[in-house]
Amino acid sequence: MAIPATALLVVAAFVGTTMLSRALPEGASVESVAISAGKLVMNNPVMTGQIGEGRGYSVRALRAVQDLAARSVIRLEDIVADFPFDGSDMAVLSAISGIYNQDEQFLALDQPFTVTTEDGMRAEFNTAHIDIETGILTSDQEVIIDTDKAKLVAKSMAVEDRGAIITFGGGVQMTIKPGAVKSAADAQGSDS
Numbered sequence: 001m002a003i004p005a006t007a008l009l010v011v012a013a014f015v016g017t018t019m020l021s022r023a024l025p026e027g028a029s030v031e032s033v034a035i036s037a038g039k040l041v042m043n044n045p046v047m048t049g050q051i052g053e054g055r056g057y058s059v060r061a062l063r064a065v066q067d068l069a070a071r072s073v074i075r076l077e078d079i080v081a082d083f084p085f086d087g088s089d090m091a092v093l094s095a096i097s098g099i100y101n102q103d104e105q106f107l108a109l110d111q112p113f114t115v116t117t118e119d120g121m122r123a124e125f126n127t128a129h130i131d132i133e134t135g136i137l138t139s140d141q142e143v144i145i146d147t148d149k150a151k152l153v154a155k156s157m158a159v160e161d162r163g164a165i166i167t168f169g170g171g172v173q174m175t176i177k178p179g180a181v182k183s184a185a186d187a188q189g190s191d192s
Contacts, residue, residue, distance in 0.1 A: 030064075040066040045076075057083035072103035079113075091117045105132040121147045136160050143168070151175045 031044035042064040049057060062078035079095040095113035100106075107130045115123040126141035137159040145152045155170025 035068070038068050040068060042066075057081065072101055074100045074102075076100070089118050091115055106130060107132060119148075121145070134160075148179070149177055151177070 029046050030042040033043070034041050043062075045061050045064045047059045059079070059081040061076040061080075064074055064076050066074045076098045077096070079093065079098055081093040083091055083093070093113065093115050095109050096111035097109070099108045099110060101108075109125065109128045112124070112126050113128070114125070115121075122145070124144040124146075125139055126143075128137055128139040130137045137157075139157045141155070143152075143154050143157045152168065152172065152174045154168035154172045156168070158167045158169075159165070160167075
């Protein structure tokens with residue numbers, strides 16, 4: 001369940017490096033940059049890097065738009081982030097858009113987005129807000145997490161301590177899939 005928080009932190013790290021006032025760091029690039037209607041428009045920004053011990057990630061967006069009158073705020077469009085989690089597995093975050101505010105240290109994903117993993121987990125969010133300094137992710141709209149063993153639907157979710165504490169609220173519903181019960185029983189029988 002720490003996967004959504006990790007994904008948002010990776011996206012936030014990417015957005016922070018695209019600020020106009022900074023040089024592009026190693027591993028970051030943009031296809032082209034233009035100024036249009038008082039905004040800096042960066043086409044196809046990409047950032048790659050390492051998380052921990054040589055585990056690579058990449059974050060791509062179709063565009064990053066920064067209003068020159070509000071330089072601490074950048075809007076990303078069509079975001080795709082590939083990042084490692086839980087050993088050698090990979091996850092993918094796909095978001096329509098996000099707003100990063102460097103001064104206030106938050107990232108808001110303001111339209112529906114998903115996080116999927118290689119093992120088949122899919123998390124669907126309508127919106128989410130992450131406080132980058134504290135590592136707290138909150139979503140006050142419906143969240144759906146679906147795996148091969150269960151499906152969880154909640155009207156809100158909070159992730160604290162960088163994924164160590166996850167709280168679901170507002171009429172939480174969990175459906176355990178029939179195969180999961182049999183698998184758990186088989187595993188328990190083989191442990192005896």
